[in-house]
Amino acid sequence: MEEKSTNKNQYEITGVTAQLFYLMQLFNCLVIMFFTLVTAHAMHGFILEGNAFHLITKCHATIVYWKIPVVAGILYISLLFLLSIECTNHIELIVKLWLEIMIGAGIFYYTGLSYTVMVLLILADIVRNRIDWGKKIVYIVLLSCVDLVLNGNVLSRYISPVSVSQIWNYYRSDVAAVFSGAVNIMFLIDVFIFILYMVFLILEQMSEKERIAALYRELSIANEKLAEANKQLEEYTEELVSAAETRERNRFAQEIHDTLGHALTGIVTGIEACIMLMDIAPDATKDQLKAIEEVARQGITDVRQSVKALRPDALERLKLEDALLKIIDETMRSTGITINYNCTTPLLDFSQYEEDAIYRIVQESVTNAIRHGKADVIDIDIGREDGFLNIKIKDNGIGCGKVYKGFGLHHMQERLSLLNGSLKYDGSHGFTIEASIPIRWGNSVEEKED
Known part of the structure; x- marks a missing residue:
């Protein structure tokens, strides 16, 4: 009865973890759609007002406005495809991780959205793979370094993402503040979902370890009983x-x-x-x-x-x-x-x-x-x-x-x-x-x- 209850709890935790991972993917999709549509609308407004030169010089926006949501959508779909692949060894995971980093960097470059949003999603994908934690920590450190480099504008001389703060100046200050606040709230929600995901993932792994330990104990008891039964069988065979x-x-x-x-x-x-x-x-x-x-x-x-x-x-x-x-x-x-x-x-x-x-x-x-x-x-x-x-x-x-x-x-x-x-x-x-x-x-x- 206790084993059935343990298995039931483990299945429930595993189900919650999977749902939270899918929720992160869906929520990030909504964030990207909102962010890119607002940016594309502002860029289109500048163009209609004849301020295309302002976009190029002040906002560093050299991309056609309608391409931003399209390219971001294509890149995000590619990222979702990679996230759906489960790796079974170290080589597969490292290849998949570099592809995810490059796609995330592409989204960052075309949208100007903080790279941390993509980092949380990629991190969630790394920790759910069944490899030892030593390699996972190496990947997490590598991903964190990439996040610091991109968000810290260390490569600004070589990579100049769209300046969203300048583009959103198209809107009135109060409207721009609302949009910025909405993005910040979305980011906090995304972080909150990520934290929940990590909590349930840790609970899942703890539950699995407990189940393995219980199975090991049961196996040890079964082995002892089997050894005793074999001994009795040998004695009985000798008697027969x-x-x-x-x-x-x-x-x-x-x-x-x-x-x-x-x-x-x-x-x-x-x-x-x-x-x-x-x-x-x-x-x-x-x-x-x-x-x-x-x-x-x-x-x-x-x-x-x-x-x-x-x-x-x-x-x-x-x-x-x-x-x-x-x-x-x-x-x-x-x-x-x-x-x-x-x-x-x-x-x-x-x-x-x-x-x-x-x-x-x-x-x-x-x-x-x-x-x-x-x-x-x-x-x-x-x-x-x-x-x-x-x-x-x-x-x-x-x-x-x-x-x-x-x-x-x-x-x-x-x-x-x-x-x-x-x-x-x-x-x-x-x-x-x-x-x-x-x-x-x-x-x-x-x-x-x-």
């Missing part, structure tokens, strides 16, 4: 990088645990079965060993795939439900246990992260049931209810009185947390795991179910 590295390490460990854990569990259980069957049913043992070999090879493939892309190989080649059926079939063949799979909803339109989570939850639950629970029957139920996909995996193993969240359960919880899901488990009668994941695929499932 550290968190990303931690998540990636955890995910990698989780993938390796799930892949190797499932494969090794199947191999160990299958080998135990082979030891029991070796003497009783050699042929069944061979079939069991072949199934173990397939599980081992698939485990190697999954490990390689996990290292490469951290995604199960089965999900790269198959749809989610086909991948689940494949892992269930391989587990039953290699271990000899029974797995009952029941899915009442299509497993379609899941994202990669959701598919990975569902697959790993089933894989890890089956692995834990075999490794820790010593189960021989596992029930897997997948269904949809109230906008959630529910996965329930129950086994008939030994269970446990108090559940300690190990590596597998911990990683299940992490996967579900990333999907805003939940995990429940119970070890009182065998072991039961219930996972719930928010459904993200809209109404497509309902349409497919219908």
Whole structure:
């Protein structure tokens, strides 16, 4: 609010300064018109009375009377044109200043009007240019010297302007006094306008300096805030990088645990079965060993795939439900246990992260049931209810009185947390795991179910 008020005041001061400069130009035009017309009228009167010789000898008037206002008007228009030009460097300003001095001297010579009138106008033009004050002072001193030389008749032997006081003797003394008084008043008004112009110009420059200072202060504050924000951003970036590295390490460990854990569990259980069957049913043992070999090879493939892309190989080649059926079939063949799979909803339109989570939850639950629970029957139920996909995996193993969240359960919880899901488990009668994941695929499932 304060900055807007400052800008508004500055614009108002700038507008007043410009108006005063134009007022000086207009007022000087009126002064020149009045002065030259009165002079030309007096000269014409002398001529009509047959006193042309008096004009030449006493008044030093060798100019045709009607030429005085015409030439003065042309010169003043030229001066106004120069005043309208804004200079951007020292060379332009010095050329423009000398042209203005010469035009002012021409007006002084043809009209006899005091050169100070033109000096004030040229001074106003000098100070409004945006150059340093050191050069402005030099120009002001130069202009003042020219004014002293011309008004002091120092060059009277070379330059003889029209003697206005002698020409105005044509009028009665009282009329001439009125004309002289009017010119003096006009001169004082011109000086007064010039003083006002300088006052408002100084106020404008002070206001501009204050605005620049305010902008500098705001810029300094903004730089400090920016530096602080950059520092916070760097700290936050370091935290994000550290968190990303931690998540990636955890995910990698989780993938390796799930892949190797499932494969090794199947191999160990299958080998135990082979030891029991070796003497009783050699042929069944061979079939069991072949199934173990397939599980081992698939485990190697999954490990390689996990290292490469951290995604199960089965999900790269198959749809989610086909991948689940494949892992269930391989587990039953290699271990000899029974797995009952029941899915009442299509497993379609899941994202990669959701598919990975569902697959790993089933894989890890089956692995834990075999490794820790010593189960021989596992029930897997997948269904949809109230906008959630529910996965329930129950086994008939030994269970446990108090559940300690190990590596597998911990990683299940992490996967579900990333999907805003939940995990429940119970070890009182065998072991039961219930996972719930928010459904993200809209109404497509309902349409497919219908």
